[in-house]
Amino acid sequence: MVQAPYKNEQLLADFQTLQENSVAWISEIRSTAMDTFGEIGLPTARKGNEKWKYTNVAPIARIEYKLSKPAAVSLDQIKATAPWDDSWLNLVFVNGVLRSDLVRSDVDGVSVFSIAEEANLDEPCSTIIDYLGSVTDVSDEGFAALNTSFLSDGIAIEIAPGVQSELPLNIIFFDDGTTNSISHPRVLIVARPNSAISVIESYVGGGSKCTLTNSISEIIVGERASVSHYRLLAETDETYDIGYGRVKLGSKAKFKSRSFFRSAKIGRYDLNVLIDGEGATCDLKGLYFTSGSQHMDNFINIDHAKPNGTSYLFYKGILDGRSRAVFGGTVLVRKFAQKTDSIQYDKNLLLSPHAEVDSKPALFIYADDVKCAHGATAGNIDADTIFYMRSRGMDLETASKLLIYGFAGEIIDAVEIDGLKDFLEDMFLTALPSHKFEF
Amino acid sequence: MVNKKNLLEVKNLHTSIEDTEILKGIDLTVGLGEVHAIMGPNGSGKSTLANIIAGRPGYSVTSGDIYYCGESIISTQPEIRARKGIFLAFQYPVELPGVRTWQFLKSALDSIRKEQGYEEMGIREFDKLLEEKRKLVEMDQDLVKRSVNEGFSGGEKKRNEILQLALLDPKLAMLDETDSGLDIDALRIVAEGVNNFKGPEKSVLLVTHYQRILDYITPDYVHVLLDGRIVKSGDSGLALELEQKGYEWIRESITSGAKT
Numbered sequence: 001m002v003q004a005p006y007k008n009e010q011l012l013a014d015f016q017t018l019q020e021n022s023v024a025w026i027s028e029i030r031s032t033a034m035d036t037f038g039e040i041g042l043p044t045a046r047k048g049n050e051k052w053k054y055t056n057v058a059p060i061a062r063i064e065y066k067l068s069k070p071a072a073v074s075l076d077q078i079k080a081t082a083p084w085d086d087s088w089l090n091l092v093f094v095n096g097v098l099r100s101d102l103v104r105s106d107v108d109g110v111s112v113f114s115i116a117e118e119a120n121l122d123e124p125c126s127t128i129i130d131y132l133g134s135v136t137d138v139s140d141e142g143f144a145a146l147n148t149s150f151l152s153d154g155i156a157i158e159i160a161p162g163v164q165s166e167l168p169l170n171i172i173f174f175d176d177g178t179t180n181s182i183s184h185p186r187v188l189i190v191a192r193p194n195s196a197i198s199v200i201e202s203y204v205g206g207g208s209k210c211t212l213t214n215s216i217s218e219i220i221v222g223e224r225a226s227v228s229h230y231r232l233l234a235e236t237d238e239t240y241d242i243g244y245g246r247v248k249l250g251s252k253a254k255f256k257s258r259s260f261f262r263s264a265k266i267g268r269y270d271l272n273v274l275i276d277g278e279g280a281t282c283d284l285k286g287l288y289f290t291s292g293s294q295h296m297d298n299f300i301n302i303d304h305a306k307p308n309g310t311s312y313l314f315y316k317g318i319l320d321g322r323s324r325a326v327f328g329g330t331v332l333v334r335k336f337a338q339k340t341d342s343i344q345y346d347k348n349l350l351l352s353p354h355a356e357v358d359s360k361p362a363l364f365i366y367a368d369d370v371k372c373a374h375g376a377t378a379g380n381i382d383a384d385t386i387f388y389m390r391s392r393g394m395d396l397e398t399a400s401k402l403l404i405y406g407f408a409g410e411i412i413d414a415v416e417i418d419g420l421k422d423f424l425e426d427m428f429l430t431a432l433p434s435h436k437f438e439f
Numbered sequence: 440m441v442n443k444k445n446l447l448e449v450k451n452l453h454t455s456i457e458d459t460e461i462l463k464g465i466d467l468t469v470g471l472g473e474v475h476a477i478m479g480p481n482g483s484g485k486s487t488l489a490n491i492i493a494g495r496p497g498y499s500v501t502s503g504d505i506y507y508c509g510e511s512i513i514s515t516q517p518e519i520r521a522r523k524g525i526f527l528a529f530q531y532p533v534e535l536p537g538v539r540t541w542q543f544l545k546s547a548l549d550s551i552r553k554e555q556g557y558e559e560m561g562i563r564e565f566d567k568l569l570e571e572k573r574k575l576v577e578m579d580q581d582l583v584k585r586s587v588n589e590g591f592s593g594g595e596k597k598r599n600e601i602l603q604l605a606l607l608d609p610k611l612a613m614l615d616e617t618d619s620g621l622d623i624d625a626l627r628i629v630a631e632g633v634n635n636f637k638g639p640e641k642s643v644l645l646v647t648h649y650q651r652i653l654d655y656i657t658p659d660y661v662h663v664l665l666d667g668r669i670v671k672s673g674d675s676g677l678a679l680e681l682e683q684k685g686y687e688w689i690r691e692s693i694t695s696g697a698k699t
Contacts, residue, residue: 383496388533391493392543392603393521393550402546406537406586 014067018152025129026119026151033138033148042142054326054358055268055297060240063210065182067150068095068175075102078174081204081234083423088170088200095175096183096213097153109163110197115154115186127158131190135218135246135274143242147184147216154186159195159225168198168230168417173215177207177236187217191225193250198228200420203243203264205235210265216244221253223277229255230420231269234262234427237292241267251277251306258415259315261288261296262427268297271329275302275309275337286315287411289428290323290355297326302344304337304367311341316411317348318404319355320433327359327376335366344374349381349407351433404432445506446471446611446642447492452503454491461487463667464503469611474643476653476678479664480686485646486530488664489613492644493527494520507611521547522554524610528600528617535587540599543587544569544606551607572605575635577628594625601632612636613644618652630655650682663689 015034019027042061043052073094084090089110092102098114111127118124138145155171173185189199203213213235221227233241241264249255261267273282288296302311317325327346348357359376381403389399408428415421447469454462461484469475479485491498492505494517504511512520535543549559560568573583576598588596597617604612617629633643633656645658653661653675661677662669665686670693671677681689 385533385535387495387517388529389535389543389547390517391495391521391527391529392547392607393518393554394546395516395518395550398546398550402538402543403535406535406539408537410537 010064015149018150023120023122025122025124029133030149030151033145033151036138037142037145037149040140040142040145042146051299051328054324054328055266055295057266060212060242060266063180063212065180065210065212068097068181068183068211069179070097071095071176071178073174073176077206078172078204081174081206082172082202083170083200083232083420084172085170085419087167088419089165089167090170091155091172093153093171093173093185095181096173096185098155107165107167109160109195110165110169111158111160113156115156116152118156119152125156127156127188127190131218131220132156132188133218135220135248136216136244141244141270143214144216144244147186147214147244150184151186152184154188156188156190158190159192159197161192161222162194164196165198168200168420170200170202172202172204173213175205175207175211175213175235175239177205177209177211177238180210182212182214185213185215187215189217189219189227191219191221191227193222194224195222196226198230198417200230200232200417202232203235203241204232205239207236208238210238210240211235212240212242214242216246219245219247219255221247221249221255221280223250224252225250226254227256228416229257230415230417231257231259232262232424233260233264233267233269235264237263237265237294239264243269245269245271247271247273247282248276249273249280249282251279253277253280255280255282257282257284257286258411259284259286259298260411260424260428261286261290262431263294264296265293266295266297268299270299272301273303273311275304275306275311278306279308280306281310281312283312284314285411285414287317287408287428288315288325289318289320289408289432290325291320292323293321294323295325296323298328299326300329302329302331302342304331304333304340304342307336307338307340309337309340311343313342313344313361314411315346316407317346317357318351318408318432319348319357320351322352322354324355325357327357327361330362330364331372331374333363333365333367333370333372338367338369340367340370340372342370342372346376348376348378349404350378351380351404405429408432444471445469446508447644448506449488449492450504450506452488452491452505453501454487454498455501456487456498460501461498461667462491465667465669467662467669469642469644471642472637472639473660474637474645474656474658476645476647476658476661477664478647478650478661478678478681481648483664484667485664486615489527489615489644489646492613493517493525518550519554521609522551526604526607526609526612528597528604528612528614530615530617530619532588532596532600534589536589538587540583540585540587541569544583544603547603547607569606572602575605576602576632578602593620594622597621597625597629601629604636605632610640611642611644613646615646616648618647618649626652627655650678653678665689665693
């Protein structure tokens with residue numbers, strides 16, 4: 001029995017409409033994915049499904065969504081919700097549809113393709129032919145299969161060999177929240193050998209309706225290339241957001257991920273990094289601040305398939321209210337991945353006795369010459385710490401503010417784009433409570 | 440009447456933690472300009488005494504009182520005590536991940552200045568002051584940019600305590616076993632920090648297990664704390680005698696004294 005995100009008839013009707021008059025290559029991709037979705041449906045927490053153990057998608061499936069429609073939204077409205085700098089390579093999607101008037105793609109060596117435009121061509125660009133879907137396995141992920149079934153818009157970017165882009169790509173997915181709607185954005189980034197680029201993906205929105213954003217971002221980092229990927233989830237508290245990050249690293253490639261969660265009703269980011277070349281490094285940091293009844297699930301898997309790789313994973317969470325956070329995933333060190341160096345940590349600060357975190361980082365090591373460490377902590381601000389600060393003259397409020405800001409600041413400081421860092425500081429530090437602690 | 444020239448007066452102080460009595464009637468008077476050393480074996484209650492004066496929560500005072508500048512502070516919040524000039528250098532300084540030492544020190548100084556009716560210190564002025572004090576304790580310049588005490592060595596943590604003493608400039612400086620575990624260089628710096636601090640309007644309460652630091656800081660009075668009571672007081676000669684004869688000697692002399 002298939003559990004669909006909205007009534008099956010509606011889903012199939014939408015799917016058929018989309019497929020009408022489609023060109024062969026995309027029609028085939030969608031059909032294959034829809035067959036898979038038909039078999040596996042949406043994930044459930046039943047039957048020992050460890051991957052989704054702590055995130056119940058039933059509330060997401062219960063809503064009757066319509067496929068997102070384009071809407072007129074002013075640039076000012078977008079700028080008010082997402083990081084922006086006129087000098088950046090800005091790309092804006094409104095309700096899942098690329099706004100062609102808000103595309104900047106005039107930088108040498110950085111090719112930008114609209115998937116919607118390419119979808120009309122019998123033969124799309126080689127970036128899409130060669131790489132789209134190449135690092136995403138949808139066979140056991142219902143949401144990923146669903147995204148691919150409805151593949152229609154998104155962006156494909158190729159950075160030519162040796163090109164080091166000084167300007168970040170700023171991709172904004174804005175949902176206006178005027179209807180209960182679903183969108184399936186797709187991002188493909190191919191960094192050819194020796195190239196370098198920073199990419200910002202922001203999932204933001206307004207309105208009061210329930211939207212589901214179900215995205216896949218594929219990132220292929222070639223030999224000695226470097227990609228810094230920033231992801232911000234700051235939607236309204238009525239939205240659901242499921243995101244997949246699928247990353248493949250070539251020899252000596254460098255990948256940085258900075259993931260920030262600020263708001264959504266239920267959010268999940270499933271990030272998968274495959275170390276597919278010798279000596280590749282990935283440095284993954286994240287900050288989630290959950291409050292109210294928000295739920296954020298970070299599921300991060302790193303696969304060391306080649307030797308001499310390093311992975312550094314450091315996430316931090318601040319939990320308030322009745323919110324809940326999940327941190328899961330594994331670091332896998334395969335038999336031939338000798339000299340792997342891996343650290344995996346998740347630290348949580350609980351500001352409320354009603355908040356809950358389930359943190360389960362895991363390690364599987366099959367090589368015998370590796371350096372690996374992992375751990376997770378969850379705690380309140382302890383009495384000794386507060387006394388130390390009070391004994392220096394600070395009141396409870398000042399002390400807790402310094403501690404909470406300090407806790408979050410460690411991750412925000414790892415942002416290397418000034419305008420983005422300022423934006424995030426504003427967004428997080430003004431929202432963080434200056435708790436008073438009683439001991 | 441409490442004498443105003445006495446900075447600190449502890450009167451018949453009894454305290455317990457949960458149901459265990461730790462201090463069993465402490466009387467201690469520290470005059471302005473004086474240096475007092477509190478010595479005693481582990482578990483005697485000497486650290487508790489310093490922490491209670493600083494206002495650490497978690498102890499209950501069952502009887503007695505503490506006067507500072509002539510006023511009872513027994514129910515005063517720790518931050519208010521700090522702003523009034525009470526400082527405790529911690530035996531185990533706490534690590535504050537993500538809180539920069541610079542920011543921590545500025546925030547502390549501003550809190551204290553505010554109480555004294557001053558504005559927050561300008562960044563330039565603060566930088567200058569901090570630089571001056573940092574050199575005094577020979578602390579590495581990089582450390583003030585790092586998170587408070589995080590990844591600091593034992594010696595660096597203690598230097599950081601002395602840096603705070605120098606910067607915050609309190610009236611009463613209490614050092615809770617600041618000397619333990621220090622090598623000779625760090626010990627010298629800690630001692631110099633205290634000696635620089637000393638003055639006619641300042642008092643020092645030095646809590647220590649060993650006589651070693653008293654080679655560098657000469658106390659006016661030495662008190663021996665045993666099982667929650669001050670059992671013997673004297674001048675700096677007492678510390679030397681303790682060093683030679685050990686705490687057992689005190690214990691025996693008390694027991695035999697009780698017999699006669």
